[in-house]
Amino acid sequence: MQLLQALCQIHAPSGNEALLTEYLLHYIQQRQQQWRIQPTVLAGGEFQDCIILVFGKPRTAVFAHLDSIGFTVRYGRELVRIGGPNAATGYQLVGRDAQGDIACTVVVDEDTKALSYDYHREIERGTELTFRCDFRETATTVQSCYLDNRLGVWNALRLCETLENGVVVFSCWEEHGGGSVAYLAKYIYEHYGVRQALISDITWVTEGVHPGQGVVISLRDSLIPRRSYVEGIRRIAEAADVPHQLEVEGSGGSDAKELQHGAQPWDWCFIGAPEDNVHTPDEIVDKRDIESMLALYQVLMREL
Incomplete structure (x- = not known):
């Protein structure tokens, strides 16, 4: 959780993600030799403050936004x-x-x-x-500002340790209307032929989604993903026996909106741990949901 705490403390509101980008590039440079596969790192220039990591022969991309409210x-x-x-x-x-x-x-x-x-x-x-970041950890929970989406970033970084084939994308501006995923998705599709995605982001505790019962697979929010793709993900999760919950919402969104509205035929599914006290200094997530989130991403990136 020290990595998560460090991520939560970095000032990176929408449009000014540069400090977090710099931190991640340094982290990747220092750690990638210990990863199973060393990725191609794409950053700077046309990618602005975003980062793309390309592992092996990718079939699926993971999107995690860097910015905060x-x-x-x-x-x-x-x-x-x-x-x-x-x-x-x-x-x-x-x-x-x-x-x-x-x-x-x-x-x-x-x-x-x-x-x-x-x-x-x-x-x-x-x-x-x-x-102001007041990071609190207990035996069962973590609590802090900006778990949305530093926990999604944490999940993507931990996924990199074992990832053999895939693309990991760190995007910007998601909390304030988006804007980066459109050009990132176009680049990935045109250069690597990848057109299926997982959204590594944090969702809500609601009357139907409860802390400690597993990572959430979202069936819909304000947008509706292609059902056959989501059903394939559900089958993989069930076969792997990873604890998970299903979410149905009529509002909210993520980096997926730019994938669905784009010109390329992307499939996508939002998969993330649920948090309470959303968009406050006191966001809280159950550690069991964090564990199942990483476990499911590891399985999906092998199987999809």
Whole structure:
């Protein structure tokens, strides 16, 4: 969990993922000699702050987004949301502008619900603020801001240790409308012929999805994947005896939206651990669901 804690602490709101990209490139450089297969690393230039890792002869791609929700300082003390963070008076935010490091708190107007910050000085406009990381681990859970989607990134990095054939993609901007997966998917399809995907992201605890009962295979959210592809994944999960749950939602989305809306014939399925306290500083995930998430990805990348 030290790797997960390190990932959660890195400032990388949508549009400013560079610090996390730099961390991952260094991590990959340091660790890949211990992996079963050393991948081709594609980064920089036309890939902006995204990273593509190509292992062996790939058939399937795993997409994990790097970015987090947060806030942008507007004018005066006004805050504008990045993505869809939950906001409550007293939430602690951190960031940095030209005058130095920042540690402030959110203020929500009771009448208008407008957002502002409480700090001893004005913060420079355009500064991005993110939740202060308070990483808590017990015998059964991990709790922190930004488990969505640093846990999906953690899962993809751990998958790299044993992966023989596949593509692992670290994307940007997912929390605030997307924008990177379209060109990443086009490149992967045109250069490697890959057209099936798994979305390594984190979903919700709901009345039908419970912590500790296994990784979630999503049958649908605001989008609907091709049923025959998802059924194939379900059969593999059942044959491998990996604990899992099925999710049916009418809202929400992921990097899959750009795959489904793109010009290439991608199949996709969202597979991730469920978390509670979504988009708050206190997101919490059961360790059993983390274990089953990694186990299922390892099986699927061999079998699909």
